[in-house]
Amino acid sequence: MMIDLSHVRVMVLDDEPFMLKLLARILGNLGLHQVTLCDSGQAALAALDAQEMVSDLILCDLNMPTMDGVQFVRQLVDRQYQGGLILVSGEDDRLLQTVEKLVRAHRITLLGSLGKPVSPDALATLISQWIQLQPAHLPKAAKTYHAEDLALAINDSKLVNHYQPKVAVATGQVVGVETLVRWEHSDDGLVYPDRFIRLAEKHGLIDELTRNVLANAFRQTKSWRRAGLGFRVAVNVSMDCLASLDFPDFVMDLASTVGIAPADIVLEITESRQISDIRFVLDSLARLSLMRFGLSIDDFGTGYSTLAQLRDIPFDELKIDQSFVHRAWTNKTLRALYDTSLGLAKQLDIDAVAEGVEDRQDWDFLRHTGCKLAQGYFISRPMHFDELPGWLEEWQERVPDLLSTRL
Known part of the structure; x- marks a missing residue:
């Protein structure tokens, strides 16, 4: 890839250890090395709340025990998350479209959805398109008018x-x-x-x-x-x-x-x-x-x-x-x-x-x-x-x- 992604901070949320390792390897090959891996929504939220990482981008699985991807997105809204989001899931297209619409309704920047197994080229495309649109590498909070x-x-x-x-x-x-x-x-x-x-x-x-x-x-x-x-x-x-x-x-x-x-x-x-x-x-x-x-x-x-x-x-x-x-x-x-x-x-x-x-x-x-x-x-x-x-x-x-x- 021609774009320098070394500055981008990524969180990967998936309850499957193999998928976490796979996504970390793909991201590393793309030049993304500031990666935090979380195996549950609770762990991800704890990292965000403790400010252990400021995430520019989150890759989130949908079907997880205890806290699923939809619940996690709701928590991101409460925390006024300003980064990008990529959904990673093996669910069918109609369910993915429903969740995509929900994410956009919450005004969270959705880069897109990826099926499992994740294609490195597809992930690279989503990330590069997003980073080109960020003048300061992070989206600014929307201004409120009166x-x-x-x-x-x-x-x-x-x-x-x-x-x-x-x-x-x-x-x-x-x-x-x-x-x-x-x-x-x-x-x-x-x-x-x-x-x-x-x-x-x-x-x-x-x-x-x-x-x-x-x-x-x-x-x-x-x-x-x-x-x-x-x-x-x-x-x-x-x-x-x-x-x-x-x-x-x-x-x-x-x-x-x-x-x-x-x-x-x-x-x-x-x-x-x-x-x-x-x-x-x-x-x-x-x-x-x-x-x-x-x-x-x-x-x-x-x-x-x-x-x-x-x-x-x-x-x-x-x-x-x-x-x-x-x-x-x-x-x-x-x-x-x-x-x-x-x-x-x-x-x-x-x-x-x-x-x-x-x-x-x-x-x-x-x-x-x-x-x-x-x-x-x-x-x-x-x-x-x-x-x-x-x-x-x-x-x-x-x-x-x-x-x-x-x-």
């Missing part, structure tokens, strides 16, 4: 829109962009929405924030129309906003004032928590549909984005959640979930958008399965609006190659 700061940012126009393209899989044509808000923080640079959207919802700021994002997106849509760009612009809208009965009138009035058609806009409906009274939401969505705004169900199959919404709301687009898309071509569970979502969209005669297209294999998989639209880092990361013209030129150069693979 509602007062966010309210000031909204009032001071510190929220800016970035846009991620959405393309037709069959032709490569750019058919739309999704608006993704960023907070231009004076100290921290660009702050991403996962750090402040829930804060806005919790403290009653989401409606004002959304209206700010909509106004900026509508003005940019008008600018693109003048430049001859005809794609639709999508904006995320929380169910909390839709619970306000005057919201449809605000959106329609804004479109009229800016001078764009409702059909130019897609409202992507996100629901991060249960709504107490669905009547107001249905009222707003029905009126927005009558006004001819496009409606998209976002992150389908996760959270509260379910079949009941498809039944009750006149969506014309379904976004297949990225957790069902990336690597679905090689994972039978993901493939089943992806196929079900895509099949529903086709049967309901609405457009399907696959999110989370990360690589060429994902792209070819969408072409093979007949998904209509795609979005993800393989196509483009979100960008400032003035970067879009340059990206469009680069994308047109890529398209012939992306369509060259025979189906």
